[in-house]
Amino acid sequence: MVNSKPYVIGIDMGGTNTVFGIVDARGVVLTSDSIKTKKHSNINDYIDELYTETMRLVRAIDAEGKIFGIGVGAPNANYFTGMIEDGVNLPWPTPVPFAQLLSEKFGIPVAITNDANAAAIGEMTYGVARGIKDFIMITLGTGVGSGIVINGQLVYGHDGFAGELGHVIVKRNNGRLCGCGRAGCLETYCSATGVARTAREFLEIRTEPSTLRDIPVDAITSKDVYDAAMAGDKIAKEIFVYTGTILGEALADFTAFSSPEAFVLFGGLAKSGELLLKPLREAMERNMLSIYKGKVKVLQSELREADAAILGASALGWEAKPIGVAITPPPASATPAAPQP
Amino acid sequence: MVNSKPYVIGIDMGGTNTVFGIVDARGVVLTSDSIKTKKHSNINDYIDELYTETMRLVRAIDAEGKIFGIGVGAPNANYFTGMIEDGVNLPWPTPVPFAQLLSEKFGIPVAITNDANAAAIGEMTYGVARGIKDFIMITLGTGVGSGIVINGQLVYGHDGFAGELGHVIVKRNNGRLCGCGRAGCLETYCSATGVARTAREFLEIRTEPSTLRDIPVDAITSKDVYDAAMAGDKIAKEIFVYTGTILGEALADFTAFSSPEAFVLFGGLAKSGELLLKPLREAMERNMLSIYKGKVKVLQSELREADAAILGASALGWEAKPIGVAITPPPASATPAAPQP
Structure with a gap:
């Protein structure tokens, strides 16, 4: 047809x-x-x-x-x-x-x-998550976003707002202020913005030389940190270890939720390669509950940016419905039925 | 029929x-x-x-x-x-x-x-979660267990081991040792055992009188703490505030995952009533991302213990299949198909 x-x-x-x-x-x-x-x-x-x-x-x-x-x-x-x-x-x-x-x-x-x-839907339909029924998309951009797929279905939650893993609290005390009004959110550490914040913190409290010191401190971007790390700058490399470690710890906790087959990383920061992925994988495996160890893949998006x-x-x-046909969650049954064998 | x-x-x-x-x-x-x-x-x-x-x-x-x-x-x-x-x-x-x-x-x-x-399946079929399509069951017993229901389906994950929320790390530094071999797991604080551990810690570092001091310190149970708190013991009440606060903070983070309509608490500790639930709800709301605030119910199981x-x-x-008919996750499609309009 x-x-x-x-x-x-x-x-x-x-x-x-x-x-x-x-x-x-x-x-x-x-x-x-x-x-x-x-x-x-x-x-x-x-x-x-x-x-x-x-x-x-x-x-x-x-x-x-x-x-x-x-x-x-x-x-x-x-x-x-x-x-x-x-x-x-x-x-x-x-x-x-x-x-x-x-x-x-x-x-x-x-x-x-x-x-x-x-x-996440794009990755599942056309990208690296094709054929994977359980995965979590983590987007590392200005913020940290997430899209959770369980048994081939995107998780929307009861109100359509599921999957805000960038706002899980990773530092309960003295965490960084977040745009959401709270403190210690994952995205204050592991977004591109978070990497730049880490750079400013490290440069202030550390005394070693770094090529990052040649840049006005408020103008430093995650790209600057990447370039410096690739050129061998010690502090810049440690910034990626710090970032990857926090993200890896968080992914280990997320695994205890839905036991995904893979995490798929997307966004500018995800392209930092082993600078980010090596400490990330190490921290994730080190912090994983034993039943999950060695099972969960960390993949990078392969879609053209x-x-x-x-x-x-x-x-x-392809899921869109005509006007008037509401996309709503299946109604909760009014008369909760016991299973009818 | x-x-x-x-x-x-x-x-x-x-x-x-x-x-x-x-x-x-x-x-x-x-x-x-x-x-x-x-x-x-x-x-x-x-x-x-x-x-x-x-x-x-x-x-x-x-x-x-x-x-x-x-x-x-x-x-x-x-x-x-x-x-x-x-x-x-x-x-x-x-x-x-x-x-x-x-x-x-x-x-x-x-x-x-x-x-x-x-x-969780029992609660969804016969209990307080009848008619609720998105909820998270938290069992507070010797350990902390969880069963996650999304869109009316229990979440098993890619390997059958999803939903180990008792082993999410809530104290990244100097957390309590857990039976799983790691440290800082939620269940080391918010299980019945965790409450007894908190009692021992509080009694050691605090100097106020408490009826809990009449019990050999290694014999204190969460039931003793409950009884003391109900009788007005100050330290015992603070132990419940401490426990409820940590659990509430954790539930706020779990909400960012699946945006459930409700958490359903089950097990001996869940029957502590407002001693636990008041600090729990307060901590949960205080730590919730704004889009979730005031939306998520905390329910107690109503099933007879x-x-x-x-x-x-x-x-x-009712889901059991005859031998030879394996219960397996739907196979991942070998040839990932683009959607066919």
């Missing part, structure tokens, strides 16, 4: 850019482009521009009427409600019924979820 | 006693009894006695030929393999193919899982 709607649109909304593309069922990104997320202070203007630019791509590949659905990865997007609940870095007021607005504009079903969940966000979001597009 | 096999057998194997009973589809424990787990050093002798005593009950209620399946909760029992993998407190060598041995002896399908998972273990195990009996 030839399907008359062989394409999906994937949209990845970041704080700075919104990238979008048209993807076929094999996971090929046929065409893509981007707009500035913050250009408009009114969400309808943003959606108008997104529509105009996306439809330009659709027409260019002669795909009008052939789009099955739209998948969106966006900050704090709720799969169940279709709402963007809390857009800390977005220029419009939230909560906003983003899936509904987009679906009305395009006349195409829309499904949304947060960016880390979209990444340029395509990954669009691919992840687009994979969700 | 009248089912010809309307009963299941539930077996709960503890380190000391093995309790078993016959349960109908409404969750009524029709009859039950127990044997000593450690009486025999050969597993076949244990199974022979278990068979003899169980079949005595079966005949007494005229249920021969009417047993649909047997469900077993046992330490380190693996749902996928039917093995008891590591029986720290058991008198026979492990691993042992317990489901197979039992099924061959009884001629009835058998399903096994660990005790905390069995408790005498029935709970049998009920939980028996509920699994």
